Amino acid sequence: MKALIRLSQITLVIFSFILVSCSDDDDGGSNNTEPTLNIVETAQDNTNLDSLVSALLQADESADNDLVSALIGEGPFTVFAPTNDAFADLLAQLDGFDSLDDFNTQELQNLLAVILQYHVIANTAAESTDLSDGQMLTTLQGASLTVSVQGTDIFIQDATEVDAEVVTPNVRATNGVVHVIDKVLLPQTILDELADIILVPITDLAIANENLQSLVAALQAANGDLPTVLRGDGPFTVLAPTDEAFTTFLNGAQLGDLDVEVLTNVLLNHVINGELSSTDLEGLGSGYANTLATGAGDENISIFFNTADGVEFNGVSEVVTPNVQALNGIVHVVNTVIDIPNIVDHAVANPNLTSLVGALTDGGNTTFTDLLSQDDEVFTVFAPVNDAFTAFTNPNSNDINAVLSNHVVVGAAAFSSGLTNSYVNTAAEFQMTDNLSLYINTDDGVTLNGSSNVAEADIVASNGVIHAVDAVIDLPTVVTFAVADPNFSTLVSALTDLTPSTDFVSILSSQNGTGDDPFTVFAPTNAAFDKLDDIPVEADLIPILQHHVVINNNIRSSILLEDGNTPATTLEGDEIIITRPGTDENIADVTDGSGNTGIGITTVDVQAINGVIHVLDTVLIPDTTN
Incomplete structure (x- = not known):
């Protein structure tokens, strides 16, 4: 009243x-x-x-x-x-x-x-x-x-x-x-x-918590902007290690002994943009978020959460006190300091990659773990999930270590935003001398060698990036690349539908010396076929296709580095001549069996396990008079 x-x-x-x-x-x-x-x-x-x-x-x-x-x-x-x-x-x-x-x-x-x-x-x-x-x-x-x-x-x-x-x-x-x-x-x-209900910025919350004093000291010892960042608008999700977690992490060292930039990045690896409660995480089950730490390519480091048994991050740190509400976000107190993960750390942390980890380390093998733990190199890893390994039958009985190497690109961290239809080289090798190629197609998602799709992209580590894929990428033959690359769809049709009397696919799929391999294939693009008035009938088309294949030889561009002419005899029987340097923008020029000149090699060294492909801008015509 x-x-x-x-x-x-x-x-x-x-x-x-x-x-x-x-x-x-x-x-x-x-x-x-x-x-x-x-x-x-x-x-x-x-x-x-x-x-x-x-x-x-x-x-x-x-x-x-x-x-x-x-x-x-x-x-x-x-x-x-x-x-x-x-x-x-x-x-x-x-x-x-x-x-x-x-x-x-x-x-x-x-x-x-x-x-x-x-x-x-x-x-x-x-x-x-x-x-x-x-x-x-x-x-x-x-x-x-x-x-x-x-x-x-x-x-x-x-x-x-x-x-x-x-x-x-x-x-x-x-x-x-x-x-x-x-x-x-x-x-x-x-x-x-109002002490129990008043929300303060995350930094102030940590200062007020007697179990987080090592975190407060670490924030002060690191980059001076960090406390200010965590007083900002946010919202943030902060994984706050306990004092005991820091004691274990330091292992007798002092905070002042750590490089400031390294310590700063480790602390930022505990901060996620956005507010994720334990209920949010449990609803998702498992997956990746990005922290404020920076990794390969200056991209934000990924962090893996798994709620199968409590809430765990990167397979090493468990939430012991969830959902401490702050003014600018939420804090989960964790029992372990989460170091910056490399590629191996990420693979080990994700239960969907246990088959990959098992294959990489089978029999005590440390080749891959040693390689992918290096911090002075960067990698792109296409990581098959467990179901991919279950489905893989290794039809060509290839060395599993070579197959695994074919999922690793050394020297580049290729993020999905920068991928285009292109070839890259993997760590797998042909006859221990030349790295195999991998064809990336981005027309509809990201597909590798026409058979494996990226299911989870851009898992960022300190030394590279992982893309989880849904199929094991077997060692490619020259046929693999012809089928995978849409620029060769007319060539594939010519080798199959238009020449049913000759099993070109079987011929060009032979490997390990089981046929006329290795092959050097000069592959005309769709545009090259478009230059023809018509595609010849089967009887005429077969020798034309044979005229693009050199058998029992893997002729890479390194053989063509010196200026001059390099002759090669094709499966059809006629000789072609490769001339360096090429005219205009051609890497090299080819003279075919009919004497046609100026045919351009536009891409070289698409390396398969049974040969190499060089890309042509014009169809080669053999000598029809001999």
Whole structure:
């Protein structure tokens, strides 16, 4: 009932003047117009102070409070009036509070009244010119406020670490003066009362937690911007290692012994952009997020979470205290410091890659783990998932170590955003001399050698990137590349549908000396076939196709490095001549069996396990007269 009376007192006031804001006069912003509204009426007349008015009414719901009557009284008062945004910021800091209506018990209303009394100085109407740097003001609540004057700016210091700024000074009322501020002021008594529900920035939360003091020390020892970053807007998800976790991580060393940049990156590896609660993570089950740490290619490091048994990160660190809510995110306390993962670490952490790890380390083999743990090299790894290994039958009985090598690109971290239809070289080799090629097609997702699709892209490590794939990439033959590369679709049709009497696929698939391998194939593109008036009939087409194949020889461009002519006899029987340098943009020129010249080799050294392909811009024609 009392609140209704107070509301009536306010709403019955007939306003005759519009509130006059501060000016830039030499008197510090006061104006000489005689005020007609008291402090409460002044607040209600300013729409930017609607939340303050609501707070006054909400506090007066309790029989213990009578703030409205007090501020309508004779005064004089000095009032620091928080804006609507200031009250919104306060509510954002209080866990479980969405509006001022949540102050709905007598105890909470009394707390709200204490907060509001902390904004009132009784028995004085202090305008901005009356305020001085370092001045102490005793509030109606009983605690003190400190004034800070910096040039023409005035700040009010409360019990928190963030000062309030006076954004509109000297709004005069009949019973005092109002200074509009951008923050709700909080006394220490309120901080103590709300300790369990008030949300602070993540850095401050860590400082206040006695089990996270090593983390606080690490933040201070690392890049000086880190504490500021974790006080930022966020939201962040922070994995906070316990003091015991840091003791294990340091293994007798001191924080000062660590390289600052390394320590900074390790700490950033515990920070994820966005807010992920344990419920969010459990809903996802497992997967990857990116931390603020940087890895290969200056990309953000990936972190693997798995909720099969609790919440675990990178297979090494378990959440022991989840969902500690902060003002700018959420904190999960973890029992292990999460170091920056290399490619091997990522493979070991992901249960979907256990078959790959088993194959890499079978029989105590350390070749791959040693290679992929190097920090002075970068890699791209196409990692088959467990189901891919289950489905792989190794039809050509290839050495499994060679097959695994065919999933590794050395010397480049190829991220999905930079992939195009192109060939790259893998760590697998032809006759221990030349690296095999891998064809990447990005027309519809990312497909490798026409048979394996990227299911999970861009798992970023310190020394490279992993792309999880859905099929094991077997060692390619020259047929593999012809089928995989859409630029050879006409050639594939010519070798199969248009020449059914000759099994070119079987011939060109032989390997390990089981046929006429190795082959050197001069492969015409679709555009090369388009130059023909018509594709010849089968009887004429067969010798043309044979004229593009050199058997029992793997002729790479290295043989063609010297300027001059290199003759080669084709499967058809006629000789072709390769000439370096080529004309125009050609790497080399070819003279075919019919004497046609200027045929361009545009791409060289597409290396398969049973031969090599060089790409032509024109179809070769054999000598039809011999």
